[in-house]
Amino acid sequence: MRIRALVIRIIRQFLRDKRTLAMMLVAPLLILTMLHLVFNGENYVPKVGFVDAPAVVMEKLDLEDATVKEYDSAKIAKEDALVREIDGYITFNGPIIDKIVLEGSDPTVNGSVMKWIQQATKPLTPSQGNLAVDYLHGSDDMGQFDYFGPVLLGFFAFFFVFIISGISFLRERTSGTLEKLLASPLRKWEIVIGYVLGFGIFTMLQATLIAWYAIYVLGMLMEGSFIYVLLITLMLSMTALTLGTLLSAFANNEFQMIQFIPIIIVPQFFFSGLINLDTISDWLSWLGPITPLYYAAEALRDIMVRGYGWDAIYGNMLMLAGFSALFIFLNILALRKHRAV
Amino acid sequence: MIVSIKNVSKSYGKHKVLENINLEIESGEIFGLLGPSGAGKTTLVRQLVGLESPSEGENYLFGEKMPSLRLIERIGYMAQSDALYTELSAKENLEFFASLFGLKGTHRKKRILEVLQLVDLSDHLNKLVTNYSGGMKRRLSLASALLHEPELLILDEPTVGIDPVLRQSIWSGFYDLKAEGKTLIVTTHVMDEAEKCDRLGLIRDGRLIAVGTPAELKEKTGSASVEEAFLAYGGVQHEN
Numbered sequence: 001m002r003i004r005a006l007v008i009r010i011i012r013q014f015l016r017d018k019r020t021l022a023m024m025l026v027a028p029l030l031i032l033t034m035l036h037l038v039f040n041g042e043n044y045v046p047k048v049g050f051v052d053a054p055a056v057v058m059e060k061l062d063l064e065d066a067t068v069k070e071y072d073s074a075k076i077a078k079e080d081a082l083v084r085e086i087d088g089y090i091t092f093n094g095p096i097i098d099k100i101v102l103e104g105s106d107p108t109v110n111g112s113v114m115k116w117i118q119q120a121t122k123p124l125t126p127s128q129g130n131l132a133v134d135y136l137h138g139s140d141d142m143g144q145f146d147y148f149g150p151v152l153l154g155f156f157a158f159f160f161v162f163i164i165s166g167i168s169f170l171r172e173r174t175s176g177t178l179e180k181l182l183a184s185p186l187r188k189w190e191i192v193i194g195y196v197l198g199f200g201i202f203t204m205l206q207a208t209l210i211a212w213y214a215i216y217v218l219g220m221l222m223e224g225s226f227i228y229v230l231l232i233t234l235m236l237s238m239t240a241l242t243l244g245t246l247l248s249a250f251a252n253n254e255f256q257m258i259q260f261i262p263i264i265i266v267p268q269f270f271f272s273g274l275i276n277l278d279t280i281s282d283w284l285s286w287l288g289p290i291t292p293l294y295y296a297a298e299a300l301r302d303i304m305v306r307g308y309g310w311d312a313i314y315g316n317m318l319m320l321a322g323f324s325a326l327f328i329f330l331n332i333l334a335l336r337k338h339r340a341v
Numbered sequence: 342m343i344v345s346i347k348n349v350s351k352s353y354g355k356h357k358v359l360e361n362i363n364l365e366i367e368s369g370e371i372f373g374l375l376g377p378s379g380a381g382k383t384t385l386v387r388q389l390v391g392l393e394s395p396s397e398g399e400n401y402l403f404g405e406k407m408p409s410l411r412l413i414e415r416i417g418y419m420a421q422s423d424a425l426y427t428e429l430s431a432k433e434n435l436e437f438f439a440s441l442f443g444l445k446g447t448h449r450k451k452r453i454l455e456v457l458q459l460v461d462l463s464d465h466l467n468k469l470v471t472n473y474s475g476g477m478k479r480r481l482s483l484a485s486a487l488l489h490e491p492e493l494l495i496l497d498e499p500t501v502g503i504d505p506v507l508r509q510s511i512w513s514g515f516y517d518l519k520a521e522g523k524t525l526i527v528t529t530h531v532m533d534e535a536e537k538c539d540r541l542g543l544i545r546d547g548r549l550i551a552v553g554t555p556a557e558l559k560e561k562t563g564s565a566s567v568e569e570a571f572l573a574y575g576g577v578q579h580e581n
Contacts, residue, residue: 005440009426009433016428016469176422180485183390183418184441185410340394341408 002186003194010168010198024164024202028156028210035152036218039145046113049077049089057095060123066116077101087113097121137306138221146221150300151274151293153214157207157233158240158293159265165199166244166257173248182339192245192331199241207233215304223307229300232313235320236296242327243292249334272297295319342404343368343493343524344389349398351384351547358384359395360547366526366540371519373538374528375571381547382528383421386495389526390418402493414442417491421498423478427471431462431481434470435488442489456484459514461507475502483511487518494518494525500534512537532568543571550574 014021047067050058051074058070069086071077077089081103088102088110100117102110133140138147172178181191211229214220222229247264251257271277271288274297280288288294299316302308344366351359359381366372374382387393388400391408400407403415425434435453439445444452457463460480470478479502486494500508512534515525519539527538535541536555543551543558551558551574555567562573 001443001445002441005437009429009437012433013426013428176420176424177426179392179420180418180424180438181441182392183413183416183420184438185414185443186441187410339392339408341391341410 003190003197006186006191006194007198007201010195011201013168014198014202020164021202024160024206025209028160028206029213031156032152032210032214032218035148036145036220039148040143044109044112046088046109046116047086048113048117049080049086051077051089051091053090053092054095057092057124062120062123066120074101090117095124097124137223142221145218147301147305148274149214149218149220150304151272151297153210153220153229154233154236154293154296154300155269155272157210157237158268158296161199161203161206161237161240162244162265163257163261164244165195165241166248166251166260167254168199169195169245170248170251170254170257174253179338182335188332188335188339191335192242192328195245196238196241196328200238203237203241204234207237220304222304224303224309228303228309228313232296232299232303232317232320235317235324236292239292239320239323239327242324242331246327246331246334249331249337267291268293273301292320292323342366343402344526345401346385346389347399347401349385349388349395349400351381351388351393351396358547362398362549364542364549364552366524368524369519369522370539371515371525371527371537373535373541374526374544375530375532375535375541375567376528376544377530380544382530382544383497385544386418386497386526386528389495390416414489415492417486417489417494419483419486419494419496419499421501423482425470425478425481425485428469430467430469431457431473432466434481435485438485439488444489452488452490456487459487459517460484461510476504476507479503480507480511492523494523496525496527498528498530500529500531508534532566532571535567541567543574545575 043065045066047069049069049071051071053070067086069080071080071089074089074091077086077091078101080086081089081101084103086103088100088104090100091098100114102113104110172181178191182188208230211226211233215222215226215229243264247260248257251260267287268291270280271285271291272293277285277288295316299313302312302316306312342365344364346362346364349359349362350357362385374385376382384393388395389402389407391413394408402409402412405412426437429437432453435456436449439449439452454463457466460483462477462480462484465473465477470481473481479499483496483499486496500511503511515527515537518525527534529535538555540552540554541558542549551561551570553561558567558570558574559565562570564570564573
């Protein structure tokens with residue numbers, strides 16, 4: 001009964017605050033769309049110079065997908081590379097490649113130039129035939145966005161719920177209404193559960209919207225079941241909700257709440273599998289398993305990229321549920337600061 | 342005896358806020374806690390509501406030791422801050438607070454209209470609290486403390502920011518509550534308001550320097566007003 005009153009109040013407040021509602025529902029979609037466009041943009045077309053390449057060689061090469069420029073001397077090619085007219089050039093010693101020189105300041109460009117040169121000069125080297133590749137998961141047309149997507153989806157669900165629930169609960173503390181609740185027969189656990197349920201409704205809405213949009217509108221790779229994606233996103237949002245309200249106990253104002261972003265949110269992003277954890281220094285990599293996003297990203301990838309089901313994800317789901325339960329418990333303890341019983 | 346405060350001291354670190362307070366408040370009286378800001382009035386009443394615990398000593402309400410969840414329903418507390426949800430209307434605020442005390446249905450509706458009548462806000466029932474003036478918020482906050490018809494009302498500076506005419510009508514509301522047998526504890530730093538209380542406790546620098554009816558306090562110090570009496574008890578120190 002009392003919890004229901006709290007839930008109704010939170011819903012009413014939310015519906016009045018259109019801007020916050022929009023921030024929670026529309027902002028993640030906007031950012032995901034931008035990231036989609038950034039990651040799945042067109043491939044880079046390298047600009048490659050050929051110095052003194054014999055005509056017989058040029059004929060053999062596969063010169064598609066690049067801007068090719070021929071030079072008579074290496075000196076001019078170098079000058080062009082220095083002003084970034086070209087990304088690099090190849091010098092020849094007769095029909096054989098002498099060396100490859102790259103402008104070199106952008107690793108992405110270096111990579112795509114080297115990849116192109118390997119493709120283009122294949123006819124010059126003894127053929128290995130065409131290697132057939134089988135994919136256990138994914139495919140050769142899987143983009144970067146498809147791999148990062150599940151992590152980003154989890155991250156933005158986490159981020160927005162954390163901020164909004166944290167600041168709402170903080171306001172309850174600073175405006176004196178929390179004290180008023182504590183001067184009523186409302187139990188401390190009822191306050192926390194009321195918040196979880198009240199915000200949970202909007203969190204559920206947000207999780208569904210984000211997952212639906214990413215998969216069906218942006219066409220993110222999706223091998224598994226939508227229900228599992230929803231379940232994991234929702235569980236993750238719950239940890240964000242309970243962590244946000246918990247940390248609001250340690251902030252005196254909205255500004256201090258925002259200060260938790262670089263300390264609590266951003267590091268999670270690094271350990272969530274966006275960067276391969278094996279490549280992270282041992283000094284830091286132990287942080288991964290204590291962040292909720294780590295488990296969510298793992299589970300979401302298992303579902304969306306690898307097409308796994310319940311057996312693969314339930315362990316990660318239990319971890320997320322454990323985090324939420326822990327944060328709820330700590331929340332109730334933190335309220336003791338205001339009322340001893 | 343509805344409230345009894347026994348040897349209560351409170352300190353935050355080295356800073357002593359309350360020092361050995363002993364006070365008994367009778368059922369059915371309007372008791373005023375008078376003192377300058379920072380004297381410790383708010384700390385004392387917050388202890389009575391259970392929002393703080395004393396460092397030493399005990400507080401008893403209805404013969405039971407605070408803090409206690411069972412007693413909370415019998416107390417109405419109005420804090421110094423208005424503590425309202427500004428995105429919601431007056432009605433929605435009151436509905437919420439009433440539900441916390443288990444009021445429902447037609448009884449809840451009836452109580453909401455009654456308390457709004459008392460604080461003269463009946464015409465602004467559906468207005469959002471954001472659009473309320475400071476005085477209106479104060480009155481709505483008072484209304485929310487009365488919803489569940491508590492036996493003991495603890496009001497922290499209830500009439501700050503309320504104009505004299507309305508203050509008069511709110512005090513007549515207090516007398517009505519007293520006539521119903523309720524007990525009121527009111528903190529104030531306004532001297533003329535103190536005159537309206539049945540009994541007064543003068544607080545200064547965390548110490549209860551005198552307790553008595555306004556008439557007694559004036560008589561003992563030979564003063565013409567509560568203000569003079571307060572100064573007489575407070576000694577030579579000056580308030581900055």
